[in-house]
Amino acid sequence: MDTEILARIQFAFTVAFHYIYPPLSIGLGLLMVIFESIYVRTKKKEYHILAKFWTKIFALTFGIGVVTGIVMEFEFGTNWAVYSRYVGDVFGSALAAEGIFAFALESGFLGVLLFGWNRVKPWVHLVATIGVFLGSMFSAIWIVVANSWQQTPAGYHIVGEGMNARAEITDFWAMVFNPSSVDRLNHVWLGAFLAGAFLVLSVHAYYLVKGRYVEISKKAFKIALVVATIFSLGQLASGHSSAEGVSKNQPAKLAAMEGHFDKNAPADMYLMGWVDKKEERVTGIKIPGGLSFLMHYDFDAPVTGLSAFPIDERPGQVNAVFQFYHIMVAIGMTLILLTCLAVFFWFRKSLFDKKWLLWVFVFAAILPQIANQVGWFTAEMGRQPWVVYGLLRTSEAFSQAVTDNQILFSLILFLIVYTLLFLLFVYLLNKKIKHGPYDESEDDDRPLTKEIAEVITGNA
Amino acid sequence: METFLGIDYPTWWFLVVGGLFSGYAILDGFDFGAGAWHLFFKTGYERRIALNAVGPVWDGNEVWLVIGGGALFAGFPLMYATFFSSLYIPFMLFLVFIIFRAIAIEFRGKEEMKWWRRTWDICYSISSIMLAFLLGVVLGNVLQGIAIGENYLYQETGFFEFLNPYSLMTGLTTLTLFMAHGAIYLLLKTEGRMFAKLTLLLKKGMIFFMVSFGITTLYTLLYIPHLSDDFKQSPELFIIPVLTFLSIANVPRLANKKRFRIAFFFSSLTIALLLVLVAVELYPNLLMSSIDPEYHINIYNSASSTKSLKIMMTFVAIGGPLVLGYTVFVYRTFKGKVRLDETSY
Numbered sequence: 150m151d152t153e154i155l156a157r158i159q160f161a162f163t164v165a166f167h168y169i170y171p172p173l174s175i176g177l178g179l180l181m182v183i184f185e186s187i188y189v190r191t192k193k194k195e196y197h198i199l200a201k202f203w204t205k206i207f208a209l210t211f212g213i214g215v216v217t218g219i220v221m222e223f224e225f226g227t228n229w230a231v232y233s234r235y236v237g238d239v240f241g242s243a244l245a246a247e248g249i250f251a252f253a254l255e256s257g258f259l260g261v262l263l264f265g266w267n268r269v270k271p272w273v274h275l276v277a278t279i280g281v282f283l284g285s286m287f288s289a290i291w292i293v294v295a296n297s298w299q300q301t302p303a304g305y306h307i308v309g310e311g312m313n314a315r316a317e318i319t320d321f322w323a324m325v326f327n328p329s330s331v332d333r334l335n336h337v338w339l340g341a342f343l344a345g346a347f348l349v350l351s352v353h354a355y356y357l358v359k360g361r362y363v364e365i366s367k368k369a370f371k372i373a374l375v376v377a378t379i380f381s382l383g384q385l386a387s388g389h390s391s392a393e394g395v396s397k398n399q400p401a402k403l404a405a406m407e408g409h410f411d412k413n414a415p416a417d418m419y420l421m422g423w424v425d426k427k428e429e430r431v432t433g434i435k436i437p438g439g440l441s442f443l444m445h446y447d448f449d450a451p452v453t454g455l456s457a458f459p460i461d462e463r464p465g466q467v468n469a470v471f472q473f474y475h476i477m478v479a480i481g482m483t484l485i486l487l488t489c490l491a492v493f494f495w496f497r498k499s500l501f502d503k504k505w506l507l508w509v510f511v512f513a514a515i516l517p518q519i520a521n522q523v524g525w526f527t528a529e530m531g532r533q534p535w536v537v538y539g540l541l542r543t544s545e546a547f548s549q550a551v552t553d554n555q556i557l558f559s560l561i562l563f564l565i566v567y568t569l570l571f572l573l574f575v576y577l578l579n580k581k582i583k584h585g586p587y588d589e590s591e592d593d594d595r596p597l598t599k600e601i602a603e604v605i606t607g608n609a
Numbered sequence: 610m611e612t613f614l615g616i617d618y619p620t621w622w623f624l625v626v627g628g629l630f631s632g633y634a635i636l637d638g639f640d641f642g643a644g645a646w647h648l649f650f651k652t653g654y655e656r657r658i659a660l661n662a663v664g665p666v667w668d669g670n671e672v673w674l675v676i677g678g679g680a681l682f683a684g685f686p687l688m689y690a691t692f693f694s695s696l697y698i699p700f701m702l703f704l705v706f707i708i709f710r711a712i713a714i715e716f717r718g719k720e721e722m723k724w725w726r727r728t729w730d731i732c733y734s735i736s737s738i739m740l741a742f743l744l745g746v747v748l749g750n751v752l753q754g755i756a757i758g759e760n761y762l763y764q765e766t767g768f769f770e771f772l773n774p775y776s777l778m779t780g781l782t783t784l785t786l787f788m789a790h791g792a793i794y795l796l797l798k799t800e801g802r803m804f805a806k807l808t809l810l811l812k813k814g815m816i817f818f819m820v821s822f823g824i825t826t827l828y829t830l831l832y833i834p835h836l837s838d839d840f841k842q843s844p845e846l847f848i849i850p851v852l853t854f855l856s857i858a859n860v861p862r863l864a865n866k867k868r869f870r871i872a873f874f875f876s877s878l879t880i881a882l883l884l885v886l887v888a889v890e891l892y893p894n895l896l897m898s899s900i901d902p903e904y905h906i907n908i909y910n911s912a913s914s915t916k917s918l919k920i921m922m923t924f925v926a927i928g929g930p931l932v933l934g935y936t937v938f939v940y941r942t943f944k945g946k947v948r949l950d951e952t953s954y
Contacts (some may be wrong), residue, residue, distance in 0.1 A: 208715070209715070212668075212711055212712065212714075212715045213711075213712070213715075215668060215671065215711065216707055216708040216711040216712070217708070218675075219671070219674065219675060219678075219704065219707055220704045220708070222675060222678050222679065222682075223678060223693055223700060223704060225682065225689075225693075226678075226682065226689045226690055226692065226693030226694060227693045227694055227697050227700055227701065228694070230690035230691065230693070230694040231690070233682065233686055233689055233690040233693075234686050234687050234690045235686075236686075237682055237683060237685075237686020237687075237689060237690070237913060238683075238686060238913040238914055238917045239917070240682075241679065241682040241683025241684070241686055241689075241913065241917075242683045242913075242917055242920055242921055242924075244679040244682055244683060245676070245679035245680050245682070245683040245684075245921055245924060246679075246924055247679065248672070248675045248676035248678075248679040248680075249676050249679075249924055249925070249928035249929075249931075249932065250924070250927075250928055250931075252672055252675050252676070253669075253672045253676065253928070253931070253932040253935065254931070254935065256668045256669045256671070256672045257669050257672070257932070257934075257935025257936060257938070257939055258935060258938075258939075259668050259669070260664075260665030260666060260668070260669060260939045260942070260943065261665075261938070261939060261942055263665070264664065264665045264943070264953065265665075265942055267950055268942055268943070269942060280935075308914075312760045315686070317913070317914040317916070317917065318914065318916055318917045318920065319916070321920050548690075548694035548697075549694075549762055550691075550694045550695055550697075550762050550763035550764075551694050551697050552766050554768075555697050555698060555768065558698070558701075558768070559697070559698075559701040562701065562705055563705075566705055566708060566709075570708070570712060573712065573716060577716065577719050580719070588951055
């Protein structure tokens with residue numbers, strides 16, 4: 150295989166694997182801050198237990214997130230040397246800012262968050278938790294800014310020619326607030342909150358259907374449900390605003406997302422479908438003029454289609470972009486439906502009797518994860534054939550000094566190591582969940598499980 | 610060229626990157642060193658103590674690598690691109706070992722089984738040894754120069770060019786230096802039998818370091834003469850190697866007097882001075898071509914625009930004190946001997 154394809158596979162694989170973890174860290178961080186704040190204010194022990202329990206699960210995701218993230222930082226240099234030379238002046242400063250303003254904050258307070266429970270006062274510990282949470286939020290800012298600059302470059306000019314051509318920064322704040330960064334940052338943040346909230350919902354739903362740790366789980370479930378409901382609705386607004394930005398700034402990507410080929414005609418919106426790139430046709434269930442309506446509030450408004458672009462400036466994998474985008478949207482809608490349904494039953498005071506719904510929540514934790522992944526695949530594959538939109542092609546950006554055998558070697562290495570890592574992660578996560586929120590030393594004041602309560606009260 | 614306090618911006622950024630990598634070497638250096646000794650501790654209790662000595666800080670220490678890498682990317686993109694793509698294999702191995710070290714620390718305590726703990730102990734120790742060694746190997750390649758040709762592209766295509774007698778020696782020197790440094794760190798964190806054992810290990814470590822350092826120095830002077838050019842031209846620089854030797858000699862002296870806190874300061878200073886030595890030998894080059902001096906990558910032909918460097922100097926001015934603040938906070942919270950509790954690894 151050629152070096153370009155191998156380099157792309159390796160980058161896609163390592164970054165997709167990495168992205169399982171940071172959203173969980175951000176989302177769980179938010180829940181931990183909420184639990185611990187309630188504890189510090191009310192001194193109620195169950196919130197202390199919840200905060201400690203989720204911190205342990207957080208630790209598992211955080212560690213893997215850090216090390217797989219370090220791989221990303223150096224992979225730009227190892228595998229994308231031409232790209233690095235081209236963008237370093239602009240992109241590098243965002244990456245450096247991430248390190249110094251975000252990652253340092255996060256990792257600095259991490260030690261106190263994990264090991265400081267018995268060493269510092271509760272409010273100092275809360276400060277550490279908030280520090281770690283903010284650090285992870287700030288991390289997202291700089292990474293999304295850097296990536297958004299690749300989507301919609303701004304605040305730069307091009308200097309030099311050929312191998313020596315490069316983008317140089319002219320206006321830092323124009324680079325930071327490039328046309329897509331704010332929309333995309335919101336979208337990423339909300340996606341991360343949902344990933345965390347749905348994991349909390351899943352674990353506590355599991356305890357509830359199993360009749361274990363019932364009281365504490367009801368409290369945690371309600372809090373996470375509020376978070377999940379707010380942000381799944383918010384994600385709808387953020388997604389819409391993001392799509393409007395894409396239509397303005399990257400019309401080829403938008404056209405690929407809906408498989409719209411006609412140069413300048415009203416565009417349909419598909420609920421599902423299949424794109425035939427050769428025939429330039431989509432088969433599926435559609436709302437005629439739907440995309441035109443969403444973008445211009447008019448079913449007959451023309452939308453730029455793929456035919457408006459030369460073949461070598463269109464995304465190569467139109468069907469993949471289409472499918473990824475539609476999976477993301479479908480999941481987004483499902484999450485709204487699920488959370489609203491749960492809130493409805495909550496108000497009817499029958500939420501915790503609906504075992505089937507709790508079971509759905511047990512498995513729903515995977516949904517935001519999938520949505521986050523396919524969302525990024527839509528964004529990145531939709532940007533092709535460019536690595537920096539309109540400026541630098543992916544096919545020109547990889548390291549020329551690295552041979553295909555070398556990449557094959559590292560790719561296989563990463564495949565093995567990451568598979569192992571993932572299996573260990575799942576195993577240990579499962580173990581922590583099975584173990585439950587209580588430490589062995591706190592065995593005695595554990596609330597009674599259903600079965601034991603029934604024995605004691607003589608109802609068995 | 611624009612200057613700030615009489616020094617041009619690429620030079621300022623050279624100092625920043627140098628400072629970051631020195632910080633990283635000092636901080637993660639003792640983690641690697643402690644990890645390299647790990648299998649010398651025989652009981653599960655001792656190994657737990659050793660692991661928890663680095664437990665709360667290793668992640669914060671790795672921040673320096675992340676910031677250093679970002680700073681190199683942002684300030685010297687050409688250097689970042691050529692450096693990492695040329696030394697592809699050692700850096701990939703480095704990344705894999707970074708992963709293994711982290712998960713070994715994370716996962717070891719999660720199960721009681723003997724085989725589980727032993728596996729992670731071995732994994733932790735080998736990763737730490739390899740990380741220290743690979744850092745040294747990379748340094749050796751930088752000092753010797755590598756086959757950079759036209760367009761600053763690396764010309765070799767094999768797997769093992771990065772291994773050669775000199776880089777093996779610098780690898781070994783780095784490993785032994787970090788082991789001595791790590792032993793002193795552990796001495797600050799342990800008591801009783803383990804403490805006594807470590808005083809013996811430190812002695813051995815220091816001897817190994819001095820021997821390999823001596824050989825490396827000799828090799829450098831005999832076979833890589835261009836590295837001493839700067840010292841020949843400006844004899845006043847001779848003070849740096851002198852200070853380095855004094856600093857090294859001070860470590861065993863203080864260790865014998867059981868003044869480990871100051872000994873730790875001097876082992877840190879030794880690492881810093883050795884890197885200052887490297888910086889003086891290289892400046893203004895960053896990566897020398899073994900093919901033609903025309904292809905040397907230096908701080909001027911690889912630097913980002915002055916505008917970009919100015920922006921990042923502002924970052925450093927704002928962010929630096931903050932980072933220092935958190936670091937002090939964490940080390941103060943966990944200062945003194947290791948105490949195990951239910952949150953420990």
